[in-house]
Amino acid sequence: MNSTKEMSGGSSSLFQIKTRKPADECSIQISAFSLTNADEEYTANALPQQLYEPTYRMQPNKKLTGGVMHELISTVMDENLAEEDGFLKQEYSAVNAGKFCTTITTLIKDRLIDLGYERYKCVVQVVCVPCMGQGLDLASRMVSDTRWDDYTTKEISPNPSMKLFIHAYSVYTE
Template sequence: MTEVEEPAPPPSNTYIIRPNFQHKFRPVIVKECIHTVLQEQLAEKQYQADEVMEWTKKISDDIKGRLKDMGYDRYKFIVQVVIGEQRGEGVKMGCRCFWDSDTDNYAQDIFMNDSLFCVAAAFGVFYY
């Protein structure tokens, strides 16, 4: 006899419009998480154009997974990872966000070695 899995119940509405202080997105802690992932994933790597797409996906998935494990309830995460080759040229990056500055925030970190640079940013947006 086969077992039939029942669908998960829909999330209940808690009417919480702000996270409590302990559950707010904390950029300092998130930056440490990003830094750890970048060191683990890129410490021994040399730039290879054909593998960069795979690296960015793996790094962003790893960061997003660790953020979910941190217990930021009702936050949605956006993780952006950019990897480029070190050629001695400058790079400028920017972003703009329309959000609630009381609950939403971001953290970023930069990794560089002799052959590549990586900028990773994680945005935490509270889901009302």
């Protein structure tokens, strides 16, 4: 069973609500239209798209190196370790490990973006594990252009109960 209701919200817009009710579910579809000229032609509202001219630049103006990323990671971790109630001062908890990793990843990624390197995509991965005398091997692979892309890794033991492995990748997008 299909039904259509039309509501006029003024002289320049028309909302059309379509209700379709199959046997066991109900769905509502709302379409918004705006008046474009005096001939009463209607076009769907859409967000304006930003168009960029191609630059045909195949190499960066300034390369984001692993050393810069390593220094930034060290700075972010040192700042958090200096805080008295910082999350790195807490004992390891499996319940909170995901929150730790998400918080650290967001801090590092935001700081990498704030450096202002154009056309670089930054990927940050953090693994938080408890220190119980076990061994751990981590491996990662990526397809990259070794001239412009780089990575860094850092291992941190902020307290005796946990260990953090941080991987940061910078990938130049042409």
